[in-house]
Amino acid sequence: MNPISPLLERLLKLPTPATRNLLVQRDLRVPMPDGVELLADRWAPRTGGERLPTALLRSPYGRNGVFGTLLARPLAERGFQVLIQSTRGGFGSGGVFDPLRQEREDGLATLDWLVRQPWSGDAIVLVGASYLGYVQWAVADRLPPQVKAMIPQVTESGLTLEFLREDGLSLETPFGWGVQVAVQERRFALFRQRAQAKKLEQALNTRPLAQADVVAIGHRSDYIQDVLTRPEHHPGWAAADHRHRVADVTVPVSSVAGWYDIFLPGQLRDFRTLQEAGRRPRLTVGPWTHAGRPDLLAGTGQTLRETLEFGLAHARGEEPPERAPVRLFVMGEEAWRDFASWPPEGYAPQRFHLQGGGALAPEPPGESAPARYRYDPADPTPAAGGVRMAPDAGRVDNAKLEARADVLTYTTAVLGDDVEVIGDVSAEIWFRSGLRFADVFVRLCDVGPDGRSVNVCDGLTSLRDADQLAAVPVRLWPTAHRFRRGHRIRVQVSSGAFPRYARNPGTGEPHATAVTLRAADQEVHHDPAHASAIVLPVRDFRQ
Structure with missing residues (x-):
């Protein structure tokens, strides 16, 4: 045996x-x-x-x-x-x-x-x-x-294709996987993982990115070059797309x-x-x-x-x-529950509006000045936990991230009742940048009674006309999470999560060839005419 x-x-x-x-x-x-x-x-x-x-x-x-x-x-x-x-x-x-x-x-x-x-x-x-x-x-x-x-x-x-959206290149995962399969059969590969991880970090910070594969693995990789130069709907990915089947x-x-x-x-x-x-x-x-x-x-x-x-x-x-056809682990409640379908019935979209002073509430915002921050791709807002293949993936403490000057936070009052969110999550952020090219990253967090902020889900949208004030749609990851009574709901807004998403250089250059990095002053608006909000599929326990 x-x-x-x-x-x-x-x-x-x-x-x-x-x-x-x-x-x-x-x-x-x-x-x-x-x-x-x-x-x-x-x-x-x-x-x-x-x-x-x-x-x-x-x-x-x-x-x-x-x-x-x-x-x-x-x-x-x-x-x-x-x-x-x-x-x-x-x-x-x-x-x-x-x-x-x-x-x-x-x-x-x-x-x-x-x-x-x-x-x-x-x-x-x-x-x-x-x-x-x-x-x-x-x-x-x-x-x-x-x-x-x-x-x-x-x-x-459609493996890989979600990462290659033209409105948001998720860099770390496909690049890292390309490196992994390129080196996995080398002698002593298992014992060189720490050194290889350092090479990967160096590669993701390389400019231009077109040279990053050589930094990471010592030679060109056709797959990595395709990731950097061919967006989701490029004909070169047709043979890899089985969504229609x-x-x-x-x-x-x-x-x-x-x-x-x-x-x-x-x-x-x-x-x-x-x-x-x-x-x-x-x-x-x-x-x-x-x-x-x-x-x-x-x-x-x-x-x-x-x-x-x-x-x-x-x-x-x-x-x-x-x-039951659908069995979900509801985070926050920390329990398995059964449902008839995805998304489940009984969860209605509810807007939680960003407010002046960093508040978040179901009520529309009052008059307030836009919040401002400066995003510098030379010191990009880092990825912390979340949807990654990194050691710190998943649920993490967001304190260090939220302390950065390039991350805005909006938080509800202490919840008097549980708020259960199950389904697709989205946001609409009224945003303007000092540059034409910029990203909007939105993250949903659960803040416990001890003040610890833990990420639930997030998403990013890249813009080509960011210097024009507009409502930016952001699709976050789906989730099943119960915000407990006594907790608070928090929304982060920033302009990146590097290296999970490729940093936006601010110049409009292609990711593969961009060398110049330009910092930008960003604005998030939340007033009656520009009601930024996160949209949560919420179950009402009182009905």
């Missing part, structure tokens, strides 16, 4: 295994139509493994380590055989890794090969997080009948997401698309980040339990245990 098995059972809160005696077949060769061969490992019970349902995972991160230990072993001990394949161009698989663009053809060819194997049963379940979930969407509208369910975790069908998916789908996950808006969009197409998808959203260490175990445990409960039932032709 592998000693890690009982430890994982406790850590991941898994049911007792059917066996702990496993067989692993290494380096199975899976041919692609162009002659390239991709390598895969098969995990199965040493006896009785043939013809069991197969959990398929396709990964750009290798087949050993966390993927074998945390995913393959627990599933192979509990009713599945598991096939983990290295995607093209990595960890022994042939060809050249071209992120995102190869997964449809290779995924379909892999499924075609899998159903023809003598050990393969008549049921397949697609499983995996992040890129391993994205590859599921790449083939989801052309699945063979043997595929009975999909379990995508912290992922979405979601409505045609007919197998049962159970998605696992996180409130501070980098892919949350797209994952919720995919879920709603399935609902609107008349499917019966399931959704679970926890208080998780994308890859934080505690969240990795919690999210992985949830996905494994969902694969065993939902996926294995469908693989056996059975109905999974009855459960």
